[in-house]
Amino acid sequence: MNALMIKGLLFAAILIGATIYVVNSMNIDLSDPINMIAMIGAVAIAVLTVGVSIKYINQMKTDTAGGELADESWDGIGEYKNEVPSGWAYSWLGTAIWAMWYMISGYPVNAFSQIGQWNEEVKAYNTKFEEMHKTADAATLRQMGESIFLVQCAPCHGTTGDGLSGKAQDFTSRMTEAQVLAVIEKGSNQLGYPMGAMPPMMATGQDAKDIAKYIAGGMKGEQPASFAACASCHGADGKGMAGMSPNLTGYDETLVGNVVKNGKKGALGRMPAYHDRMTPVQVKALSAYIQTLKGE
């Protein structure tokens, strides 16, 4: 054992001692495997550093150059024809094979897709959402409807649903006289009810005005005789014969659903279709909420 070896072992011992000292003084918990592995790694680095250094310092002291010289001479410095170390050669070969795999079935062609992740996320969420609210009670629906209303509907209908002074439908009442007259004059075939299109000019003049007044008044008081023209489709009570035609007295689920699905262009302006922005449960919730907005 020469002097270099003794100095080396001493240096390694100091490094290991310092590591253990730091571990102790910092109260590091060695029952945590990560800490344990880190400490073993530090000790291993100390031993390897010293060992490898000693090997090469000894080699520099004793080795002489040998072997066959290559033809090149770089300003007088020659080069031996050494074989590539096998470890290097295999690593290079391995890297080349990995690169082929990476190009063909690894990242670029078989890439992670943000869109795919979105699809999965939305699908999973929708399944969970539908499952959770399959049997939602009235209070939950109304609360959900309010949230939807504030996000999707409030920019036109106002946060209170009053239609912002005639900029959009006022949910605190059903229809104004002007709106009823406009529908009677122009007819309507927008909402996709089973009863089909309402032809224009079903009533005219004073008859139309009577009807408008009666419907705008919430269908109270004596029914005008001319309402018979309406009753054949909307029913004598104006409730739309159980979903066959629009309800004239309130916002039932069919009406809200059909308007959301088809949009509507009426006396006040145009409302775009919103069907791709809501699930069936959400439409149900929305109509439950709108029904609570009644003025009186």
Next chain:
Amino acid sequence: MFHWLEKNPFFFSVGVFVVIAFAGLIEILPNFAEASRPVVGLKPYSVLELAGKNIYMKDQCIACHSQLIRPFKAETDRYGQYSLSGEYAYDRPFLWGSKRTGPDLHRIGNYRTTDWHENHMWEPTSVVPGSIMPAYKHMFTNIADIETAYAEAVTVKNVFATPYGDEIKGTRAAWEAHKPAVLAEAAKIAADMKNKDVKDAVAAGNIPEVVALIAYLNRLK
């Protein structure tokens, strides 16, 4: 060959560049080629819409509004389907934006209408009570520059082969012939509006900026 390369540093550098560039190309090019084509059914902007787009840029809507819906559920719930690169094929320049002081506008045409925009551009707080967006009343009186928009359409048709029909041509006569179509498109929007001055201006053959801007916003779907 390696021997030769070692003695020629310039060609060695070229070789290194080619090898590294190959890695970049195989990752970038296939995606780029696929994504930069227009999506199916995408039409180039009409002249009126182009004029609106120029107003969008002139008044710097992009400073507060983005036009790019990312594929996150929270975002698609609020703004609609996520954006595809092919949808911007005719945007020169694209107006993705990077700041959302206001909401994203990439699909605004799906859920806002002409009459809403009219109320909103005149007085934003009349429809959105907490809005900090300024009113853009000058757009109701300033007249949109549709001739520049037409020239732009001619340019992108000639330079980038944007698929406009034969009616877009770089001659005075072609512009005179196309002008009624632009006015008709504007009249259709003005018909849905309530502002009397705007209606009168369109009837007189002048298109206020707000009409062009609404045409552009309605087109964003």
